[in-house]
Amino acid sequence: IAFGHRSSGPKNDRFAGNFKTVIISKCKAYLGLNEEQSSENTCEKVWDAFSGAYVGRDPCDVPMEAYDSLIHAVNPKAACNRMLFWSQTKDIVHQFTEAKKCLLTLEDTLLGFIMDNLTWCSKNGSKETFSTGCPGWSECEKNPVRSFWNRVSAAFAESACGEVTVMLNGSVDTPFRANSIFASIEVKKFSSPKMRALNVILVTRGNDTANCENDSLQNLQAVLDPTLKYTCTEVHRSKIMDCISDPDKPCGACW
Numbered sequence: 001i002a003f004g005h006r007s008s009g010p011k012n013d014r015f016a017g018n019f020k021t022v023i024i025s026k027c028k029a030y031l032g033l034n035e036e037q038s039s040e041n042t043c044e045k046v047w048d049a050f051s052g053a054y055v056g057r058d059p060c061d062v063p064m065e066a067y068d069s070l071i072h073a074v075n076p077k078a079a080c081n082r083m084l085f086w087s088q089t090k091d092i093v094h095q096f097t098e099a100k101k102c103l104l105t106l107e108d109t110l111l112g113f114i115m116d117n118l119t120w121c122s123k124n125g126s127k128e129t130f131s132t133g134c135p136g137w138s139e140c141e142k143n144p145v146r147s148f149w150n151r152v153s154a155a156f157a158e159s160a161c162g163e164v165t166v167m168l169n170g171s172v173d174t175p176f177r178a179n180s181i182f183a184s185i186e187v188k189k190f191s192s193p194k195m196r197a198l199n200v201i202l203v204t205r206g207n208d209t210a211n212c213e214n215d216s217l218q219n220l221q222a223v224l225d226p227t228l229k230y231t232c233t234e235v236h237r238s239k240i241m242d243c244i245s246d247p248d249k250p251c252g253a254c255w
């Protein structure tokens, strides 16, 4: 009787309810901290558009376009000259943007912040959201999580303006990896004259495998809009870490 008003089983409803609660509370926490223009029901709108993308769908058949209405619902404003892209440098970039507010990554925007580190999917004909038993990143291409990151990354890169920074990993053979989101989605959306330059920060550890002459970085320059200015700077990881831990060091001193 206690759950009599619910349309399906209480156990599943409770689970779906939890995921919705996580999304709404992360959304509210973000808006509270970031003083962004928002209305009373922004987070409810985010949930409706977000869940509408994948709930009831086969977890291997959610294309990136399913999240179009979510992007339109949020319509994030671009932060010209402050956008930081990354590939294979997740930990250091987020430590960096946490410490220094001069640059921001996708995960420092509303949608990226909410979904970072979460997994979700539904099933054909279901009303539920699951956080376990969902397809892995490469198990099928059109899974809800991968399509979400593809779609929000495309929107983030499309809005890129002014001087743009990307932190790449100099300790791997291929800092610019062809099937990364950065290479396969974001770089293709960069366009001048709105965007002026791409500045690569290649994070090295000394005795490293890659430098700015790396073949994959030649590929990056080759696929980039030729009217964009390109720079590449090798920066030792310890220099960035020192900068992160010293609140008195301005961003300009980090590389």
Ligand code: DVN
Binding pocket: 084, 085, 086, 087, 088, 089, 090, 105, 106, 117, 137, 138, 149, 153, 156, 179, 180, 181, 182, 183, 186
């Ligand atoms: O510029 C950034 C940002 O804007 C973003 O959304 O896209 C860029 C980063 O994506 P990327 O270029 O594909 O960078 P990575 O380091 O190759 O992959 C980033 C993340 O995607 C990984 O950390 C994985 O997320 P996870 O599991 O740590 O939460 C995920 N990922 C990518 N390829 C994967 C994968 N997870 C599992 N298997 C793979 N093959």
